[in-house]
Amino acid sequence: MLYKSQKRIVIIGPAGTGKTTIAKIISKKLNIKLIPEQARIICSQLGYKSIYQIQNPNNFRFLVLNSQIKLEEKHKEFLSDRSAIDCWVHWLRWSAASAKTDETERYYLQAYKQALKYSQIIYVPLIIKPRNDGFRWNNKDYQLQLHRLFLATLDSWQLMPRTYFIQSKNIKDRIKEIISFINN
Numbered sequence: 001m002l003y004k005s006q007k008r009i010v011i012i013g014p015a016g017t018g019k020t021t022i023a024k025i026i027s028k029k030l031n032i033k034l035i036p037e038q039a040r041i042i043c044s045q046l047g048y049k050s051i052y053q054i055q056n057p058n059n060f061r062f063l064v065l066n067s068q069i070k071l072e073e074k075h076k077e078f079l080s081d082r083s084a085i086d087c088w089v090h091w092l093r094w095s096a097a098s099a100k101t102d103e104t105e106r107y108y109l110q111a112y113k114q115a116l117k118y119s120q121i122i123y124v125p126l127i128i129k130p131r132n133d134g135f136r137w138n139n140k141d142y143q144l145q146l147h148r149l150f151l152a153t154l155d156s157w158q159l160m161p162r163t164y165f166i167q168s169k170n171i172k173d174r175i176k177e178i179i180s181f182i183n184n
Contacts, residue, residue, distance in 0.1 A: 006076055007032055008117055009182065010083035013124035014146040018171070022124065023081035025175055030182070035080040038067040058095050058103065061087065065107065069114050084114035085121070085159070089149045112157060121163040122178055123150065 007030065011019045020037065027034035042063050043051065054060045065087040072078060088111035096104050126143050154160050164181040168174045 006119060007079070007182070008072070008077060008119045009079045009122065010085065010118050010120075011079070011081055011122045011124060012083050012085050012150060014126060014143040014150070016143075017124040017126060018174070019124050020081050021171065022122070022174060022178065023079060025171075026178055026182075027079045029175070029179060030079065033075045033078045035068070035071045035075070035078050037082045038064045038071070039082070042067060058099050061091050061095055062107065065091075065110055069110065072114065072117070083118065083121075084111040085118075085150070085153055085157075087111050088115075089146060089153055092149050092153075093145060115157055115159060118159070118162060120182055121154070121159055122181070123154070123163055123165045124174075125165060127166065127169050 009026075009032070011023050011026075013019055023034060039051070042060065043049070043054070046054075046060075048054055051060075065084060068080070068082065068084055068087060072080065072084075088108065091099075091104070091107050091111070095107075099107075126147055154163055164178065166174050166177060168177060
């Protein structure tokens with residue numbers, strides 16, 4: 001259930017588009033708890049330097065989704081650098097074809113149920129050239145695949161009315177856009 005008076009804000013989009021930078025600035029400006037990207041944290045906890053080393057990707061994706069949900073449920077208000085939406089998009093791209101049907105359905109329901117609790121969704125599209133961080137793929141074709149999956153998910157989950165699509169390339173202008181969207 002969505003609580004409109006609460007700020008449950010997520011920043012989503014393909015890798016390397018500036019989400020983490022934006023999330024850190026916005027959380028400080030709003031004085032709201034920042035939930036960091038869980039995939040990086042869990043990778044580090046498991047002793048991996050990048051996603052390419054993960055031995056059981058489906059299990060890893062469940063760990064990330066469950067950690068994301070646990071942290072979001074711990075706080076009434078938050079700004080999150082990634083979300084259950086991101087988890088579902090990555091599941092679609094990497095796990096849906098190889099996973100058992102019941103696993104995919106369980107993953108879908110967990111992610112969908114959580115996504116309905118977001119008050120505002122900030123989508124950071126492929127406006128700037130993705131930065132290679134050594135953690136994830138960021139080639140253009142892959143980024144476009146993720147972009148299409150994000151759009152399809154937002155549409156099918158009926159989240160478009162809560163979603164703001166960043167227009168600017170400049171970080172200062174991006175921050176102004178987001179603050180205006182959140183305050184309206």
